[in-house]
Amino acid sequence: xxxxxxxxxxxxxxxxxxxxxxxxxxxxxxxxxxxxxxxxxxxxxxxxxxxxxxxxxxxxxxxxxxxxxxxxxxxxxxxxxxxxxxxxxxxxxxxxxxxxxxxxxxxxxxxxxxxxxxxxxxxxxxxxxxxxxxxxxxxxxxxxxxxxxxxxxxxxxxxxxxxxxxxxxxxxxxxxxxxxxxxxxxxxxx
Numbered sequence: 029x030x031x032x033x034x035x036x037x038x039x040x041x042x043x044x045x046x047x048x049x050x051x052x053x054x055x056x057x058x059x060x061x062x063x064x065x066x067x068x069x070x071x072x073x074x075x076x077x078x079x080x081x082x083x084x085x086x087x088x089x090x091x092x093x094x095x096x097x098x099x100x101x102x103x104x105x106x107x108x109x110x111x112x113x114x115x116x117x118x119x120x121x122x123x124x125x126x127x128x129x130x131x132x133x134x135x136x137x138x139x140x141x142x143x144x145x146x147x148x149x150x151x152x153x154x155x156x157x158x159x160x161x162x163x164x165x166x167x168x169x170x171x172x173x174x175x176x177x178x179x180x181x182x183x184x185x186x187x188x189x190x191x192x193x194x195x196x197x198x199x200x201x202x203x204x205x206x207x208x209x210x211x212x213x214x215x216x217x218x
Contacts, residue, residue: 029052029055029056029059029169030055030177030178030179030180030198031047031135031171031177031178031179031180031201031215032047032048032050032051032052032055032179032180032182033045033046033047033048033051033179033180033181033182033201033215034046034048034050034051034181034182034183034184035183035187036136036138037187038138038139041136044136044215045136045181045201045215045216045217046135046136046137046138046215047095047131047135047136047137047138047141048180048182049095049096049131049137049141050182050184050191051180051182051196052093052095052131052169053093053095055180056093056129057083057084057093060084060091064086065084065085065086065091066084066085066086066118066119067083067084068081068082068083069081069082069084069085069118069119071107072116075107075110075111075114075116078103078106078107078110079103079107082118085118085119085121086119086121087119087121088121088122088123088124088125089124089125089126089127090108090111090118090123090125090126090127091126091127091128091129092104092108092126092127092128092129093129093130094128094129094130094142094147095130095131095141095142096141096142097140097141097142098140098141098142098143098146098147098150100142101128101130101142101147101150101151102150104126104128105126105128105151105154105160105162105164108123108126108162108164109160109161109162111123111162112124112126112161112162113161113162123162124163125162125163125164125165126162126163126164126165127164127165127166127167128147128164128165128166128167129167129168129169130142130143130144130147130166130167130168130169131143131144131168131169132144132145132168132169132170132171133145133146133212134170134171134173134203134206134212134213135169135171135212135213135215136212136213136214136215137212144166144168144169144170145168147166147168148166151164151166171203172203173203173204173205173213174202174203174204174205175202175203176200176201176202176203176218177200177201177203178198178199178200178201179198179199179200179201179215179217180196180197180198180199181196181197181198181199181217182195182196183195183196199217199218200217200218201215201216201217201218202215202216202218203215204216
């Protein structure tokens with residue numbers, strides 16, 4: 029999968045290359061649909077207070093793509109726990125497993141977005157204290173540091189919250205390691 033990035037509109041880092049959750053979501057959705065996953069499955073009416081839909085489902089597995097703010101991780105896991113315990117069916121199968129996909133800390137991103145390492149810490153603490161019974165698989169999106177990778181650079185019609193693509197071009201980007209293990213990488217467009 030190419031790395032999807034866009035220009036930041038946040039004060040202090042305006043114009044810097046950051047992770048593009050919209051483009052990444054579109055790519056992942058197309059790939060899952062190609063592999064016969066159902067997408068945007070409505071949550072049954074008795075549980076609509078937890079949201080409108082789940083991202084993907086197939087054969088008892090729910091997949092949630094989690095690139096938004098970190099508190100949504102708990103919403104996704106809590107509602108998945110409810111679906112698991114209530115044996116809620118999506119596409120004809122009761123919920124048996126939740127897979128959560130998120131990006132790694134290494135990618136510069138908007139403020140307060142969840143990253144893989146943070147999700148590991150949260151889910152580990154919850155599992156250690158037996159908060160959830162639903163099996164959870166956490167998947168992190170990473171890339172090799174100090175390499176050149178293909179990217180998709182997208183400019184949206186509106187800088188904030190737009191999903192309407194103005195331009196989208198293939199380019200390359202060098203991923204330069206951060207100064208420490210906890211710092212984000214620098215994405216240098218080529």
